[in-house]
Amino acid sequence: MREITYQAAIRETLGEELRRDEKVIVMGEDIGDFGGLTETTIGLIDEFGPKRIIETPISECGFVGAAIGAAIQGVRPVVELGLADVILVAMDQIVNTAAKMNYFYDGKSSVPVVFRVWSGFRPSGGPQQSQSNEAMFAHVPGLKVVMPSTAYDLKGLLKSAIRDDNPVVFYEPKGVYQNTSSVPDDDYVIPLGLADVKREGDDATIIAMGAMVPTALAAAEELSKDGISVDVVDPRTLRPLDTDTLVASVSKTGRCIIVHEANTFGGFGGEIAATLADLAFDKLKAPIKRIGGLEAPVPVSPSLEGAAVPGQDDIIETVRALI
């Protein structure tokens, strides 16, 4: 099977979905000839034209609202917001409008819209270009939240998100953008709400999200040299959350470490920890541990980069301390 990057998988998926369903459109800033901040829309305007590849003014409330309004009429917009930090500009439209519209229309219409965001740490990004704010949206009933960590998962999940009749906030972590994985040529989907066990082991479960998945896998590899074997589980979808897979893994290992780029306080790891404490308390041999980013704005200085997001060593130390 061919290997492609996460970024290339996004571009491919958008093209395939635009070809498959004429209701699909793409909206966002600089997504025309420029190809978007993330360079994932390169070439789309040549094939699909400016009617379906809608390059918008810098006005996130305006075009996010318009995407929601169009979705209610049966259009299926895929909105590229660029940096995850930028989605906060349009939070009113997403939280107060998109998330409520199924309830308002009460089954008479739906809101098939995807909001793509490029999340997490990047060098030179700083406090307003490196955030991981997925927990804010995962908190909201009416939204779905997805965060794939591999090119394979990305493609199957983005297709599901585009074909879903609910508003989906779709996190694409910068840390995995250039990572490659095997991706089949054939059309496939991965259902939303299905976690994936990325590596199997018996001594502990590392639940990792987004860019922390490859970091957790590297940590697992190191730990195996000392005879410690771990499950690495990627929830892939935060809402709806696949609690069954998480509970099954923790029930097997008895230990759980949750890792994400976002800071720990109020982060999504808290929701997972509470769920496991509720459903697998009697299987736990040790307290549930959470590892997250700094409780501070993400700094830009190269000397502080290492402190901004969890690293392999943080995970290894935490696992060792539990065993």
Next chain:
Amino acid sequence: MSLSAENLLDLYRTMLLIRRFEETAFIKATEGIYANYHGGMGQEAIPAGVCHGLKATDKTMITHRGLGVLLARGITVEQIFAGLYAKLTSPTRGRIPVYHMGEPDLGILAGTSMVGSVVPLAVGSALADQLAGHNNVTISFFGDGAVNRGDVHEGMNLACVRKLPIVFFCENNFYAKSTPLELSTAGGSIVARAQGYGIEGHLIDGNDVTTVHEATQHAIERARAGDGPTFIECETYRWTPHSTAGDREFARTEEELAQWKAKCPIKRLEKQLLDSNQASADQLQKIDQEILAQVEQAIDFAAAAPYAPRETAIENVYR
């Protein structure tokens, strides 16, 4: 195209239905049957004049003061009262405020509580029609209180860039809740902003139903012809406080209210119909009696209807 006697009577009936609805809705709110009712009494020419002649496939996006639009588009007074009473028999099943109602079959778009955030949503509706090649128009209502919201500017700008089939309809009743226009809006004119978008803007008398109707029809024709958005600002006045949820009057005076009551849109059309012999006093009185009976029945219907059962609270959060 001038309005026939039949058209004028239709407009009269619609305005009077809205007025009788508004009167009763206000009384029931002050009796404490429901709170937080945003009355539109005095502004009836706008929903009647704008919606007259719309196709069911045309869309209207209202504000929280837009229940008259729902009536003008075919929601019954029974359904609205059931909604205000938060009863199961409303199209909302009583689960949401009635101004959030979405009825695709009648072209009614679900509105929001965030003043101005409806404009980008309405723009999206027009975008969908443009993409599909449908010849429909979206009417985006908003008040003077919304015009300084970024959403309104962003939505209007996007619609103008893409020449979408939409009418921006600003109901200027001079007060955003308690704040008078001069404290909220720079430049001295709302309609002047149309120039900045390079579109037609018209300032009209919002208490004259014929003027409202004709200005809207002109804008609709432009939209259907592919000429893009038009901005209409109409001047009007609400006769009741911003809402019944403990809102007191500050800036608005009795004198000002009296001046505007003298410009009652219904009395004006009534005079026009009688003076031109297009209707008789008896005929108009009969219409009123029918409407009053209809409103009374609607109240009884709403009062007697059941509330939504508990399990419905989590229905249709997702599709």
